[in-house]
Amino acid sequence: MSQADEVTVALLGGGTVGAQVARLILENAQDLAARVGAPLRLTGVAVRDDSRHREGIPDELLTTDAAALAASGADVVVELIGGVEPAGELVAAALERGSSVVSANKALMAERGADLHERAEQSGVDLYYEAAVAGAIPLLRPLLDSLSGDDVSRVLGIVNGTTNYILTKMDEEGADYASVLADAQALGYAEADPTADVEGLDAAAKAAILATLAFHTRVTLAGVHCEGISSVTAADIAAAHEMGFVIKLLAIAEYDQANNSVSVRVHPTMVPVNHPLASVREAFNAVFIEAEAAGDLMFYGQGAGGAPTASAVLGDLVTAARHKVMGSRGALSSTYNDATVLPIEDAVTSYYMSLTVEDVPGVLARIAGVFANNGVSIAGVRQEGQGHNARLVVRTHSAREGDISDTVAELQDLDAVSEVVGLMRVLDTEGS
């Protein structure tokens, strides 16, 4: 394993982040050696094409044999390839060889986290992945160490910069989703195929990782309900604005201690303007944590980009390297708490919904009856307009998602209701 006089580092992946990490290791060698307690020595950089020169990286370090480099027995293997496979097999091989692993791979950790943690545990090495969630914002270590004596009840995250940028622009400019998305693509804030971002899949992988760390239980991507922002309209945003809310794509992870269950989901959410998350604008990320003793905490910063991601990777690398020098290792995430992961039907949420109704005597009674029959309690109703196109805006109390869906289905069958036009979950801040 480690020799006292140096720490060897193998780097899998030579893209934007990989090249930046390699350069920082080489350029900041002296500072990093002082912080680690021994110099870092880069033993190789696995790339797809080793004939292309990478600025700042000596050509002789490049290799196309990622499998050999991963299993070379370096003190620390840094995985920046992305995607579940072959990255997963490479990381598994490195852990088995006794290398500590640093990864920025959210898909891999959300999918194979349990298996990889077990291998790290068996080999007695570190497995760190701070860069996988919200770029350079320190989140995993605060959850793993700083809050390890506390009980986290809820994590609320704006963890996807692209969707936050789009929603911010829609809010500022009153523009439609499609036109803002096109602008975002032109400016490089959204990719040509924006699906993973705008449909919430990227945020869902991060939500799984955050929930696992916060609640000491294993949550995978399959346990995360996911809705994106592609159906959010300019009218939704304007209506929310009028009522004192902004719409954010939130990753929400909630723990119910009484039932030892967790609900993890990603969906557009109406956030009160005075909530700290409401003022997180543009491509910034923030994670809001509610803990029993610590109270409310928020972590804010840049969630993406080469430099912030490289910063998070290097922080993990320095920490893992220090442990190698000291002959020790840090804590892995604990998952002793075998909580039930609830399906979306059993999540407890509250809604605003907007109904186009016929303004005739008794209509409100019939509508209210549908809510009551399904066990959904109404927090408030407001009528706008009159006659055939009257609109009712209904705010519900917290209720089971399944009961709300049944309510909406029944409402749509009522003669007096022509349409349920707006249906949006509201951030419940009563408990916080």
Place this chain on the structure above:
Amino acid sequence: MSQADEVTVALLGGGTVGAQVARLILENAQDLAARVGAPLRLTGVAVRDDSRHREGIPDELLTTDAAALAASGADVVVELIGGVEPAGELVAAALERGSSVVSANKALMAERGADLHERAEQSGVDLYYEAAVAGAIPLLRPLLDSLSGDDVSRVLGIVNGTTNYILTKMDEEGADYASVLADAQALGYAEADPTADVEGLDAAAKAAILATLAFHTRVTLAGVHCEGISSVTAADIAAAHEMGFVIKLLAIAEYDQANNSVSVRVHPTMVPVNHPLASVREAFNAVFIEAEAAGDLMFYGQGAGGAPTASAVLGDLVTAARHKVMGSRGALSSTYNDATVLPIEDAVTSYYMSLTVEDVPGVLARIAGVFANNGVSIAGVRQEGQGHNARLVVRTHSAREGDISDTVAELQDLDAVSEVVGLMRVLDTEGS
């Protein structure tokens, strides 16, 4: 040292936080054991008066012999006595006996941090003190681990809840310092003797700790320039407000790479309303970190109170206990970078100042001449009123504090200047 089957914990101090920590250790025993990897066993609680029962703590654990308990060889000693001595000698004795130490003592760490870190290093044990700065907000571990591969250029902190509460109320109510302080004392937000808070001493100790961790160099309380809020007037706040600023008591730690020097200071500062720190209100704390690769980060939460402080202490305790179980230890702060700590005269700041002048021909030229002679460049001037009581509001560019002081002294000697009424530093956000 550690036995694999339990981790022994000795608690020095049975006040609000101490009693809460003891209760949490006893009540959450099962969860904590799962997170640590072995049960925690509380071996004693040192208190001043062991005849008084503490809710939730078995009387037989109480002892008045803190020295014996500190040197009892417990796996982890938790120091919650406060003050530099005798806490310092007790912590030193515990470290020498091979106990890891968790402390919430900002005064001790700001004063004797270097000595105590050296003892921890020699004994190969942990020394953690997350609760010493900004209560439950994870700061020390993010600086120590997460940002260990990055270069921090500046730390800006609202780290004293009392003064932030007072400034928030002065801003909201347009009230005077004295009346808001009296209200804050009545509500329990300020102590009967508020000196340590309002004169910035509490914030200065935290600034020393933050600077030490952020810049990998040793900074003690003696290196921190400190001005409090007791001379901030309702007029200052109103004037700032009008110009788009709020006044905050900031702990500022800056690193100048070119000269390998640091400037650490606490003083009232005009913060632009659109800066994330401007919206940190009431007794909340927040720390804003500017790092080369990570960019801007902010950490926000409750800075004081029994429960948040206990959360931070328990997080450190679980982390130190895990290390005992694994036979390892975490990183101590590295202070390899022997930077010069600049006196306040050499700090670089920018100012707003307000001068009452005689509005006669040539007065502006004479005033501008004084700035120029002292090497202070003017960013903007605005005149209000005319005749004998005209007011000039001058915004300077960044300049040496010493040169600004000389400028003000010379201005006060000018016949045409009757008074320099407002003089307030402005947060420089050009670089960020």
